[in-house]
Amino acid sequence: MGWVTGIMVYFLCWWTVLFAILPFGIQPDADGAHQTGGWRGAPRQPLIVSKVIWTTVVATVVWLGIYLLVTSDWLSFRHGWLAMTPK
Template identity: 55%
Template structure:
């Protein structure tokens, strides 16, 4: 995997991980809240903490994906997943 492909794969993993982590620690506001805001808006979104956590989790997932992609364990060029030669 080249550096550009690695950056693209990491960005895709990071983006998907962000949407998985965003709801962590949020709770809807009570119905009788008089602040006038939308009821699904959290009081403290803690976005910086969530971006950091997303970066760490995405790095771990990317490390596993990189190890799997660069290994011969899962290869379409050789092994049991390869197409038969003509």
């Protein structure tokens, strides 16, 4: 995996993990207070900074797993049991 591909895969992992982590710890404001913009579904404390930190940690672990899988010979389309047969 080249460095450009690695950065793009990390970017995609990061965004996917972000949307997976965003709902954790959310307590919607049932009253629709003025502090939350008046929306009843808006969270009281979104905790965005901690979610970005957790997203970065989890995305790094996921990216390392993908990197190890791509660079290993265990899952290869060039040789091994997934390789195409020569014509």
